[in-house]
Amino acid sequence: MLTGTEVLTTAQMRAIESAAMASGQVTGLELMERAGRAVAGHIRLRWPKAGCVTVLCGPGNNGGDGYVVARLLHRAGWRVRVLGTENMPGPDAAEMKQRWAEIGGIGPLTERGLQGGPESDVYVDAIFGTGLTRPPEGEIASILARIFGRGGDGAYHCSRVVAVDCPSGLCMDSGKAPALPPGRGTFDSPARLTVAFDSPKPGHLIGLGPMLCGELIVADIGLIQWRERNLASRGRRPVRLEAIWPRFDIPDARRIEFSLTDRLGKHPFASQHKYSHGHALVLAGGPAKGGAARLSARAALRIGAGLVTLAPPQDALPEYSSPPDALMRRALDDGDALRGALDDTRINAACIGPGCGIDRAAALLAVLLPTGRGTVLDADALTALSQDPGLMAALHGRCILTPHGGEFARLFPDLAEKVEATPSQWPAYSKLDAAREAAARCGAVVLLKGPDTVIAAPDGRARIHSAFDIPWLATAGAGDVLAGIITGLLARGFQPLDAASLGTLIHAQAARLFGPGLIADDLSEMIPQVLRDLA
């Protein structure tokens, strides 16, 4: 069984935390104690021999967690040095600060203070968490440069840094990080470990987050059970945002089960009638364009579409005669020919774009979209779409757009600009926000590709697939294969959001199993093994 994990935005997290405290079933102090205990526990797991730790505590509750970590590690025999900000934290953090102050001193959280003390085995970064409201400046920015910067005098202690909830400065909604002061390098040295609370936030999984966090642990602090008791029963769940098969081990996080194997069947080809697994139509392009559509068609077959027809114009048909022989081929010259082909209602999914040619894609989309068929739009189809508002208006809920960043910018230039803009306020506008807004605007599922693929449906549901561990998947033709896999899943009856997210997952796992040296042609050949592993 594959599992996914619920992801919460920082606003959702705060709302849940406040509601739980308002219910009287848990106090802020209890949550803070559990958060600090989780961090201290993970430190002790990784550094079983008590050593020397420096805890950096910021002005808010993240700092409060830090004071708990200091107290618990001291109790476990560690030598603890605490550096804290001057200003008055909130009541819970103030209480934790006071409890620590009864045990040990608090030095000023300054660059000099950090440099001045003895070398530590572990540095706990409890400066900022979800409460970051603006880019850090001054002394704190300099401290962050020492911890997470590289290039200036940076990379100070990063392999010994344990981040509380997130590396400080990371925007947990967008995965963006602020610019460091001039000459201090860029914000790009990973923590050894990040212990986040309750659920991963988008920023842990997209943008710079996966790189900065290092190993990500999500610790249960008791709010999952609370909301299961109190929110789910009243239908007050946050709009669903999920991570599927993240790269990270997320041991205690709430799991969401995807019953992929139920939907695919125990054996992907153990079928009744071949039409019961649908019929996918891959609309191919003219002469000398064949490779991309052939990659898509092969992938649609491998994922188990009952029938796959590859449909180029007549003059290119001979180019499409190479194996697999299981592919059907049929010449479709223009929109009229496509209209005739679509009279066959068993054709329930289409793939358009890879190697199709922009003009041909535009002409065929004008016929295809009004039929309401499940349709994957990639490559040239996306360009055609960006040039024709009429086509954009014809998109519907069974369409899946699979743009990379450049194609997304052509389709939704204003949203791409917002993602690219340097944020002056946090939380910053993210790739996830952009995909959600795009999906709502165009009424189709939008799959915005990258190592941090985000997939959004028009109703606000979204999924993140974070796969920074397989850089070799960025290879020519890999997108054509992805389009084919998703089309095959649509043909097999998956709903568009599921087809898109499970397709992304299968595609990534095929690349992971093959390893470096992968070319796009290899991906489809790995699909049977991926499916066997799922069964």
Ligand SMILES: NC(=O)C1=CN([C@@H]2O[C@H](COP(=O)(O)OP(=O)(O)OC[C@H]3O[C@@H](n4cnc5c(N)ncnc54)[C@H](OP(=O)(O)O)[C@@H]3O)[C@@H](O)[C@H]2O)[C@@H](O)CC1
């Ligand atoms: N999820 C949960 O259930 C639980 C969460 N818990 C923990 O609480 C954390 C969130 O705590 P939090 O809301 O107090 O925010 P936090 O990140 O400590 O910072 C806020 C402070 O920083 C300040 N500030 C902001 N930006 C700044 C800047 N650029 N430069 C300078 N200052 C800046 C800001 O000041 P202000 O913006 O008001 O001027 C405010 O004083 C969360 O990450 C987790 O660790 C657990 O304890 C328990 C259960």
Ligand SMILES: [K+]
């Ligand atoms: K932190």
